[in-house]
Amino acid sequence: MIHHYQSAREPDPYAARFGIAFQPGPQLEVRPGQPGVFVRRPRADQLGNLQSPCDFEAVTGRWGLIPLFSKDGEDPLFEAPAESAAGERNYLQPWKRGHRCVVLADVLFEQGEGASTQRLSRADGKVLAIAGLWNAWRSPQGQCVESFAIFTVSAENGQRHAALLHDAWLEDWLACPVEETAAYLRPYVPASDLLRREVA
Structure with missing residues (x-):
């Protein structure tokens, strides 16, 4: 379970990794149901306004994906299981349409053993890149209403962790064919590149 995350507070990761001139607001703790920033390839109906179809954009949407068939927008989906999302009705349409996104976070808070919470960050101090799925x-x-869910993967200890992407994968993750999507959704290795600390 992902409790919340601290969104990336500097513009550099958006510029260096995606070529986006984006100025984040004050660092925010984003919790389920709240607005957060994610990076994606532009929506098909907006491509005519861009210089290149390979451009990316930073978008603010609600953390809690709303399925297309939802009548009232209630019961949003915060976490998408990587192993089964492609076959689940709730995620099927955005998966088939390639509506993938990346959430940049300085720190991520996940449920640890028992009722504990773990603070997760990168050992090199760079931002975490979390794989996600968006929908309109x-x-x-x-x-x-723009919304998104964060992918999770099963870990060896039986728990689930956020699906983190290596820096070299980011553009490929956003642009690859749908049938290649699952290849990027796996536990982050080496684990030594991540710092986990119990906070509660």
Whole structure:
């Protein structure tokens, strides 16, 4: 279970990894149901406004993916299991459409053994890149609601952890064919590149 994360507070990771001139606001602790920033390839209906179809954009959406078939936007999905999301009705449409995204976070808080919480960061001090899935849902009133879920993978200890992406994978993750998606959703190795500390 992912309790919350601290969004990336500096513009450098957006510029260096995606070529995006994006200025984050004050560092935010993003919790399920709250707005957060994610990076994606632009929506198909926006491509005509871009210089290149390979461009990326930073978007603010709600953490809690709303399935296309939802009538009221309730019961959002915060975590998508990497092993089964492709076959689950809740995630099927955004998966098939290649609606993948990346959430950049300075720190991630996950459930540890028992009721403990672990603080996760990179040993080199760089931001974490979390694999995600986004969707655009239209409410009965006609409002377009952007939302996202974070992928999780099964760990050797039987728990689930966020699906973290290596820096070299980021553009490929966002642009690869749908059938190659699963190749990027695996436990992060080497584990020594990550710092885990129990905080509660």
